[in-house]
Amino acid sequence: MYRYDNYDQKIVDERVAQFRDQTERYLAGKIAEEEFLPLRLQNGLYVQRLAPMLRIAVPYGMLSSNQVRKLAHIARVYDKGYVHFTTRQNVQLNWPALEDVPDILAELASVEMHAIQTSGNCIRNTTTDQFAGVAVDEIEDPRPWCEIIRQWSTLHPEFAFLPRKFKIAVCGSEEDRAAFLLHDIGLQLVKNEQGELGFEVFVGGGLGRTPIIGSSIRKFLPKQHLLSYLDAILRVYNRYGNRDNKYKARIKILVKAWTPEVFAKRVEEEWANIKDGPSTLTDAELARVTGFFSAPDYQDIDSTIADQSLAAKAAESNAFNRWLERNTELQKQSGYRSVTLSLKPAGVAPGDVTDTQLETIADLADQYAFGELRATHNQNVVLTDVLYSDLFELWQTAKQSGLATPTIGTINDMICCPGGDYCSLANAKSIPVAEDIQRKFSDLDYVYDLGDLELNISGCMNACGHHHIGHIGILGVDKKGKEWYQIQLGGSANKSASLGKVLGPSLSREEITDGIEKLLDVYVENRIADESFLNTYQRIGIDKFKERVYASNS
Amino acid sequence: MPQILKDTQVVSDNWILLDENAESIPAGNILLSYQQWQNFADHLSNHSGRIGIWLEGHAEIEQIIEPLLNLPLIAINFPKFADGRGFSTARLIKERYNYSGELRAIGGFIRDQLYLLNRCGFNAFQFSDENELSDAAESLKDFSENYQVSVDQENPLFRRR
Numbered sequence: 001m002y003r004y005d006n007y008d009q010k011i012v013d014e015r016v017a018q019f020r021d022q023t024e025r026y027l028a029g030k031i032a033e034e035e036f037l038p039l040r041l042q043n044g045l046y047v048q049r050l051a052p053m054l055r056i057a058v059p060y061g062m063l064s065s066n067q068v069r070k071l072a073h074i075a076r077v078y079d080k081g082y083v084h085f086t087t088r089q090n091v092q093l094n095w096p097a098l099e100d101v102p103d104i105l106a107e108l109a110s111v112e113m114h115a116i117q118t119s120g121n122c123i124r125n126t127t128t129d130q131f132a133g134v135a136v137d138e139i140e141d142p143r144p145w146c147e148i149i150r151q152w153s154t155l156h157p158e159f160a161f162l163p164r165k166f167k168i169a170v171c172g173s174e175e176d177r178a179a180f181l182l183h184d185i186g187l188q189l190v191k192n193e194q195g196e197l198g199f200e201v202f203v204g205g206g207l208g209r210t211p212i213i214g215s216s217i218r219k220f221l222p223k224q225h226l227l228s229y230l231d232a233i234l235r236v237y238n239r240y241g242n243r244d245n246k247y248k249a250r251i252k253i254l255v256k257a258w259t260p261e262v263f264a265k266r267v268e269e270e271w272a273n274i275k276d277g278p279s280t281l282t283d284a285e286l287a288r289v290t291g292f293f294s295a296p297d298y299q300d301i302d303s304t305i306a307d308q309s310l311a312a313k314a315a316e317s318n319a320f321n322r323w324l325e326r327n328t329e330l331q332k333q334s335g336y337r338s339v340t341l342s343l344k345p346a347g348v349a350p351g352d353v354t355d356t357q358l359e360t361i362a363d364l365a366d367q368y369a370f371g372e373l374r375a376t377h378n379q380n381v382v383l384t385d386v387l388y389s390d391l392f393e394l395w396q397t398a399k400q401s402g403l404a405t406p407t408i409g410t411i412n413d414m415i416c417c418p419g420g421d422y423c424s425l426a427n428a429k430s431i432p433v434a435e436d437i438q439r440k441f442s443d444l445d446y447v448y449d450l451g452d453l454e455l456n457i458s459g460c461m462n463a464c465g466h467h468h469i470g471h472i473g474i475l476g477v478d479k480k481g482k483e484w485y486q487i488q489l490g491g492s493a494n495k496s497a498s499l500g501k502v503l504g505p506s507l508s509r510e511e512i513t514d515g516i517e518k519l520l521d522v523y524v525e526n527r528i529a530d531e532s533f534l535n536t537y538q539r540i541g542i543d544k545f546k547e548r549v550y551a552s553n554s
Numbered sequence: 555m556p557q558i559l560k561d562t563q564v565v566s567d568n569w570i571l572l573d574e575n576a577e578s579i580p581a582g583n584i585l586l587s588y589q590q591w592q593n594f595a596d597h598l599s600n601h602s603g604r605i606g607i608w609l610e611g612h613a614e615i616e617q618i619i620e621p622l623l624n625l626p627l628i629a630i631n632f633p634k635f636a637d638g639r640g641f642s643t644a645r646l647i648k649e650r651y652n653y654s655g656e657l658r659a660i661g662g663f664i665r666d667q668l669y670l671l672n673r674c675g676f677n678a679f680q681f682s683d684e685n686e687l688s689d690a691a692e693s694l695k696d697f698s699e700n701y702q703v704s705v706d707q708e709n710p711l712f713r714r715r
Contacts, residue, residue: 007715014699038636157670158670159638161636227710282713288712
């Protein structure tokens with residue numbers, strides 16, 4: 001993974017010093033509350049319902065084992081012994097003290113980490129595929145590009161006070177695992193007819209109150225022009241995005257108002273002025289950054305033998321076999337698999353992990369995965385490059401630490417925002433709903449029979465839990481001070497991205513799990529062969545689901 | 555005399571911001587809005603002091619900038635600090651139109667933006683509160699290195715590593 005040089009380290013260290021000074025001036029009453037707000041936000045610090053919340057950047061989800069040990073240390077010393085993995089591949093602390101934040105940032109800087117631009121109206125953490133570099137269907141490793149974007153966006157002088165937050169995702173594979181069409185900018189790595197690498201550029205996707213799927217504004221952007229083209233998009237948005245109403249301030253609203261064609265034209269005009277300037281990427285820089293993501297020292301594995309001995313192990317233990325099927329993925333390197341460590345055991349907020357679990361994860365990474373790991377946008381952790389012959393041992397340790405819940409990709413692997421238990425924006429609690437669902441559907445045979453099913457829960461329409469793109473989406477709403485839950489069906493975040501449709505009137509907290517069960521019954525009764533929930537829904541439509549859920553309520 | 559921060563120093567400011575409702579041009583160095591500059595065009599040719607102009611951060615500068623490029627002072631107003639349009643406007647004025655005079659930030663910007671404002675081409679800062687100008691100058695030095703091209707940096711870090 002990328003390692004800082006003296007320049008990178010200096011910038012992060014100076015950022016810590018800057019924020020230490022700002023915090024001291026704020027605490028001394030020398031910075032007004034409303035002025036301190038964007039300063040602390042741009043260092044990831046929110047003031048939440050119960051305490052401040054600090055969001056730590058995990059650039060495109062990559063972490064080293066020593067960084068994870070540092071997170072464990074910070075969770076123990078400065079917080080209540082756990083952290084939360086977010087849907088933007090970042091990490092949050094829920095209970096830090098404001099006065100401690102400069103020290104926490106200094107601790108992070110000591111392991112090449114920071115909280116820069118994890119919040120506020122600026123360019124946020126760039127996200128990508130958790131299987132980057134190992135995915136079977138990869139066109140090109142997206143991580144060097146994410147790192148190049150990270151450096152370009154870090155403390156960008158012109159774009160620190162945008163109309164609204166700004167999110168970029170890069171997809172380097174055939175299948176989309178980064179939800180890149182639902183970002184302010186989605187970059188798809190492509191090759192043109194001459195075999196040259198570049199990007200198809202999508203803009204104006206996003207969730208939130210007005211969910212929109214991004215529009216392609218350029219079919220092929222040669223790779224060396226990435227940064228000047230991003231500058232052009234951001235400049236057009238910074239100048240013309242709506243600043244009067246925060247709910248109309250995302251780039252998607254501007255793109256929609258102008259039409260993607262007009263927006264593209266404006267970007268091209270701006271770009272014509274800055275193209276071929278010094279921001280044009282050099283081969284030397286591409287080689288430098290790409291070098292950090294070179295393949296580890298793989299062993300030459302006889303895949304037939306590896307397959308056979310793994311199959312033999314799996315035959316001995318049904319539990320191991322289940323985990324192998326749900327929680328591991330094939331890689332393009334034979335003899336190795338990627339392992340998803342589940343942060344979704346029943347009874348724990350999805351994405352939460354304790355300090356000791358973090359240390360176990362770091363140990364597992366060192367022992368089996370070349371010391372690296374990835375945070376996923378589904379709020380789990382992935383270890384890549386695990387030898388087939390190590391999988392059984394790894395599973396045993398992970399299981400002891402509660403990291404081997406064998407439900408990846410099932411209904412119990414839900415995405416869930418912190419919700420009303422923590423977040424001051426939320427209209428309703430989301431974590432207890434996730435827990436109810438996990439407890440209701442605890443029979444693994446039933447869960448496996450349901451197959452791939454994405455269930456996403458947001459506690460308010462800001463949609464941090466991505467409810468619009470869940471096959472089943474649940475949105476918390478407030479009606480006269482009481483918590484209600486709206487169900488949406490048919491959302492999907494892959495390349496044929498679709499947004500969920502509202503099923504009907506909201507259900508109460510007491511009704512919601514039974515409502516979900518009825519949806520699943522309709523699916524099981526109507527599916528053909530091994531058709532997924534999403535495909536069945538797409539074939540039979542929403543009405544049958546609707547009739548069943550509301551039948552008993554009338 | 556009021557004070558501003560200019561080229562990292564606290565200096566006296568000898569420019570007079572023309573009142574919104576002014577009916578005539580007083581003597582001295584006058585800073586006018588673009589509208590006033592058009593309205594008073596006839597009087598300005600005889601004015602003995604210097605003339606500067608201030609623009610809103612969201613000005614469509616492509617339409618208006620050409621005749622302003624010889625002025626010794628262009629100021630950009632920040633209606634509030636969170637309105638970042640002036641950052642883009644400043645870069646355009648400096649980089650695309652090669653303006654070489656004083657580029658001054660006025661209005662609601664804050665001290666903690668100085669480093670970034672300076673990178674975008676502002677070399678003068680007129681605070682609404684003058685009290686802590688010398689402290690504020692410290693914020694110009696928040697960083698000693700940066701990644702991107704901007705007015706103060708011809709080459710991105712990747713070309714200098």
